[in-house]
Structure formats: C-alpha cells, structure tokens
Amino acid sequence: MLLSAYLSKRFRASSGGKDEKNGFVSFIAKASTVGILLGVAVLIIALSVINGFEQQLVHRLLSVVPQVEYVAPNRPIDNWPDKVQKLTQQRDVVGAAPFISVNGMAQYKSELKAVEVRGIDPTLESKVSAVNQYTKGKLVSQLGFDEVILGQQIVKQLGVTQGELITLLIPQVNKTSNDILAPKRVTLTLAGIIEMGGPIDSSAAFIHLEKAQRVLGYDLQQVTGLRLAVADVYYAHQIALRVGQTIDDYVYISSWFRTQGSLYQDIQMVRTIVYIVVFLIIAVASFNIVSSLVMEVREKQANIAILKTMGAKDSTILATFILQGLSQAFIGVILGSFIGVIVALNISELFTLLSQFAGSNPLEGVYFIEFLPSKLVWQDIVVTVIVTFVLAVLATIYPAWQATRVDPAKVLGN
Known part of the structure; x- marks a missing residue:
C-alpha cells in the first residue's frame, strides 16, 4: 500500500x-x-x-398554533374545568386549555378586517401556547376582561394603535331556529400586538374567555373547544386520537398536521x-x-x-x-x-x-x-x-x- x-x-x-x-x-x-x-x-x-x-x-410556529384541538361542531362542551383536568392527566399531554372560537370582523373607524376571534383563559393559555414570547404590550396571560390582543397585520391594516378602542363584530345565531342574527358589536381596548410573522399576525384576535361566553350567551362552564400541548409534536395526531377517547362529548379531532401539515x-x-x-x-x-x-x-x-x-x-x-x-x-x-x-x-x-x-x-x-x-x-x-x-x-x-x-x-x- x-x-x-x-x-x-x-x-x-x-x-x-x-x-x-x-x-x-x-x-x-x-x-x-x-x-x-x-x-x-x-x-x-x-x-x-x-x-x-x-x-x-x-x-x-407549533409553539403558538394549536397542536391538538377538540372542537364541538353542534353544541358547546359542558363542564370544561373537569375535562381540562382530566386531559392534563393523560400520558404525553403537557397542558390543556379551553377556548371559544368564532369568525368575526374587527372595525376601527371606517376600516374592517376579517379575524378569528378566540376567547381564551389567560392563565391556562400560557400552558399550551408560547404566544407571550411574540406579544408586544400586555401579554396574553395578562389579558383583561374588556381587552383584546390583535395580530400585527390586523393592527397595520386598521391603522389602530395600542391603547385605543376597537370594535369586534361577532355573528349571532338563534339557538332555537339556527337563523343568523345581526352581529353583536363589542368595544374593547387594544392591549397587545402579536408580532410573530406568518398567518397568525393577519388573523388572530384574542379576548377573555368570560367575555366571549357572555357575548355568545354561554355559561361559565361552556366552551366550543379544548386545546392540548403534547410532548412530541410529530406524534400529535396519534396522541390526539388516543386522548380524545377520554372525552364524552361529540367533538371533531384536529391536529397541526391538518392546519400546518402541508x-x-x-x-x-x-x-x-x-x-x-x-x-x-x-x-x-x-x-x-x-x-x-x-x-x-x-x-x-x-x-x-x-x-x-x-x-x-x-x-x-x-x-x-x-x-x-x-x-x-x-x-x-x-x-x-x-x-x-x-x-x-x-x-x-x-x-x-x-x-x-x-x-x-x-x-x-x-x-x-x-x-x-x-x-x-x-x-x-x-x-x-x-x-x-x-x-x-x-x-x-x-x-x-x-x-x-x-x-x-x-x-x-x-
């Protein structure tokens, strides 16, 4: 050699x-x-x-967007505190939080912008989302009853500044006939701005869970969905299916593979x-x-x-x-x-x-x-x-x- x-x-x-x-x-x-x-x-x-x-x-991205969601398609989920506690005890579940999600409009003066209004529990939301890291002003975990936190692109399009009042137009549905009623106008103070980049900045509008319950006519034990943070995001779908069997309500099971999988x-x-x-x-x-x-x-x-x-x-x-x-x-x-x-x-x-x-x-x-x-x-x-x-x-x-x-x-x- x-x-x-x-x-x-x-x-x-x-x-x-x-x-x-x-x-x-x-x-x-x-x-x-x-x-x-x-x-x-x-x-x-x-x-x-x-x-x-x-x-x-x-x-x-996956530290902010929902990793696993259980969404009630017909009627609200009742007694959500007990179900959140039950979910957090499941294997591979890091945290659980309730939410109420509805599409609406944000208005400031003559400007309108379509948003996803999301009612959250400020304390529990920080256990399933890292959105606080990308929030300027008041953090999501500090969100008040009459306050709202919007994405940066929404704020930019509306031309509103932090501390000013904006109006959310939230659609109402007749619970008896399911007819669509005139939207309810909710005036809130812009307390914080999400500056993350991507689609969240152009769609997210966070309000307090109790405020959303009052606007939509729910009681304090009712929400439209439950959100999980899991130990391994690559197995989120498998965890969602397994853990979802512990919920008695009829819900749609969704993981980040459906929303961000592409x-x-x-x-x-x-x-x-x-x-x-x-x-x-x-x-x-x-x-x-x-x-x-x-x-x-x-x-x-x-x-x-x-x-x-x-x-x-x-x-x-x-x-x-x-x-x-x-x-x-x-x-x-x-x-x-x-x-x-x-x-x-x-x-x-x-x-x-x-x-x-x-x-x-x-x-x-x-x-x-x-x-x-x-x-x-x-x-x-x-x-x-x-x-x-x-x-x-x-x-x-x-x-x-x-x-x-x-x-x-x-x-x-x-």
Missing part, C-alpha cells in the same frame, strides 16, 4: 506537466475535484437551511429533492474522475508496463489508480465540507446583509419567519462524506482495473 501511495503521488505530480495532453488530463482532474467540492458544500448548506426551517416550525410536507419534499439533485451533481463530478483516470491510464501505459516487468503486482497497480482517484475526491470533500460548514454557520447573517443590500426581504410576509434559519447537523455531514467517497470509489474501479490489463509485451514492443 505504501508503494501504491508513492506511485500515485508520482503519477499525480507528472500529470501537471506543460505538454498539451498532461495539461488536459490535469484540467479534467481539477474539474472533478471542484465539482465534488461544490456538491458537498451545497448539500451541507442546503440541508442546514432545511433543518433550520424544520426547527423553526417546531419551536416557533408546510411540514413541503420541507420534507425539498429535503428529498436536494438530496437527489446534489448527489447527481456529485455523481457527475465522480464521472469526471472516470474520464481523467481513463486518460491517465492510456498516458501511463509505458510506466505501467515497466512496473510490471519489474515485478509490480496487479493489486499494486489497482491500488495506485484507486488512490489517485480518491485523492481527487478527498480534496474536494475536505474543502467542500469546510466551506459548507462555514457558510452554514453564518448564512443567517449573510442573508440579512444581502437583504439589506437589495432593499427587500423575499421571506417577509410569505413564511412564518423573516430570516433564513440554519441548523448544522453532524449526521448530514457524515452521510454526505460517506456517500461521496462511495461514489468516488465506484468511479475509480473501472479505470484502475483497466490499468491492470496493460500487456507489457505489446506496450514495450511498440
């Missing part, structure tokens, strides 16, 4: 000669190294960004596409290794023939050219991993600088975050390196095998 490594080093040094053939072979070898470098770097950066989006989905599936689909596309790039770069080694073998036939006449074994020749191909891949992998890791660790700052330079943020108002997240996972780097080396080994086998088939008698005779 030491002899093969020495021969590989000498062949690699002689390939950088000034003649046209050696220069062309050297160019192809360097092109394959650059291709592997770019492929490895791009894959590490892309996977880090995808991991960052997934992390933000779990720790940012976003999670998009992230996983992008991850798969990135793997396929970038590994194809690395495969093409590895094919360049085949081309450069085939030309190298043709060029070094005389040297190979002389080595054979001096007693070099076929295994030595095979290992020599495999090592030569792997050296190209090794340089590309090391440099690509280094560049990929450095960029992945600083891509959020780079994205911010580029956005400031361009004067616009392409993520603003589109996704639930306005920055480019990154999470470097060492397993991704290991998989990338291993797969790249496997492709490089496969690429070197055929040219190296061809080198062992060189006939010294024919080559030296010519």
Whole structure:
C-alpha cells in the first residue's frame, strides 16, 4: 500500500506537466475535484437551511398554533374545568386549555378586517401556547376582561394603535331556529400586538374567555373547544386520537398536521429533492474522475508496463489508480465540507446583509419567519462524506482495473 501511495503521488505530480495532453488530463482532474467540492458544500448548506426551517416550525410556529384541538361542531362542551383536568392527566399531554372560537370582523373607524376571534383563559393559555414570547404590550396571560390582543397585520391594516378602542363584530345565531342574527358589536381596548410573522399576525384576535361566553350567551362552564400541548409534536395526531377517547362529548379531532401539515410536507419534499439533485451533481463530478483516470491510464501505459516487468503486482497497480482517484475526491470533500460548514454557520447573517443590500426581504410576509434559519447537523455531514467517497470509489474501479490489463509485451514492443 505504501508503494501504491508513492506511485500515485508520482503519477499525480507528472500529470501537471506543460505538454498539451498532461495539461488536459490535469484540467479534467481539477474539474472533478471542484465539482465534488461544490456538491458537498451545497448539500451541507442546503440541508442546514432545511433543518433550520424544520426547527423553526417546531419551536416557533407549533409553539403558538394549536397542536391538538377538540372542537364541538353542534353544541358547546359542558363542564370544561373537569375535562381540562382530566386531559392534563393523560400520558404525553403537557397542558390543556379551553377556548371559544368564532369568525368575526374587527372595525376601527371606517376600516374592517376579517379575524378569528378566540376567547381564551389567560392563565391556562400560557400552558399550551408560547404566544407571550411574540406579544408586544400586555401579554396574553395578562389579558383583561374588556381587552383584546390583535395580530400585527390586523393592527397595520386598521391603522389602530395600542391603547385605543376597537370594535369586534361577532355573528349571532338563534339557538332555537339556527337563523343568523345581526352581529353583536363589542368595544374593547387594544392591549397587545402579536408580532410573530406568518398567518397568525393577519388573523388572530384574542379576548377573555368570560367575555366571549357572555357575548355568545354561554355559561361559565361552556366552551366550543379544548386545546392540548403534547410532548412530541410529530406524534400529535396519534396522541390526539388516543386522548380524545377520554372525552364524552361529540367533538371533531384536529391536529397541526391538518392546519400546518402541508408546510411540514413541503420541507420534507425539498429535503428529498436536494438530496437527489446534489448527489447527481456529485455523481457527475465522480464521472469526471472516470474520464481523467481513463486518460491517465492510456498516458501511463509505458510506466505501467515497466512496473510490471519489474515485478509490480496487479493489486499494486489497482491500488495506485484507486488512490489517485480518491485523492481527487478527498480534496474536494475536505474543502467542500469546510466551506459548507462555514457558510452554514453564518448564512443567517449573510442573508440579512444581502437583504439589506437589495432593499427587500423575499421571506417577509410569505413564511412564518423573516430570516433564513440554519441548523448544522453532524449526521448530514457524515452521510454526505460517506456517500461521496462511495461514489468516488465506484468511479475509480473501472479505470484502475483497466490499468491492470496493460500487456507489457505489446506496450514495450511498440
């Protein structure tokens, strides 16, 4: 093996000669190294960004939107305090809270905006939602009886400021005939503003649970739904089905997979596409290794023939050219991993600088975050390196095998 490594080093040094053939072979070898470098770097950066989006989905969006909900479609859920206590005792349930949800309109002067009015218990809501982290002004856990907290986009569209009075138009239904009545006008003080980014900022309107009960004609024991926070969000649907069997009321079972599942599936689909596309790039770069080694073998036939006449074994020749191909891949992998890791660790700052330079943020108002997240996972780097080396080994086998088939008698005779 030491002899093969020495021969590989000498062949690699002689390939950088000034003649046209050696220069062309050297160019192809360097092109394959650059291709592997770019492929490895791009894959590490892309996977880090995808991991960052997934992390933000779990720790940012899913900490605010309902992870599991039980919604009563026909009549309100009675005796909600006992049911909340029963739900919190179930396995894998972190917290439970009641809510009343109804679609309505927010009005300020002549401006109107459709909102989802959500009556919440301020104390229990903080156990199932991290919305306090994204609230400016009075927190959701401090919400008063005659106060409302709105999303930032709603506030911006209405042109209202914190501390001013706004009106909520809440539809009323005749409980006997189910006829729709004129909406009830409720005047509240804007106590806080949710600044999270994404759809919540443009739809959420939180009011006190008792206020919602009074407006809709419910008693203090009635709500339209119960919300859970679970230990593992990826098993939220399974937990929802299991825990839902403990509720006697007729309810619809909903998890975040129904409301935000398409976003999670998009992230996983992008991850798969990135793997396929970038590994194809690395495969093409590895094919360049085949081309450069085939030309190298043709060029070094005389040297190979002389080595054979001096007693070099076929295994030595095979290992020599495999090592030569792997050296190209090794340089590309090391440099690509280094560049990929450095960029992945600083891509959020780079994205911010580029956005400031361009004067616009392409993520603003589109996704639930306005920055480019990154999470470097060492397993991704290991998989990338291993797969790249496997492709490089496969690429070197055929040219190296061809080198062992060189006939010294024919080559030296010519």
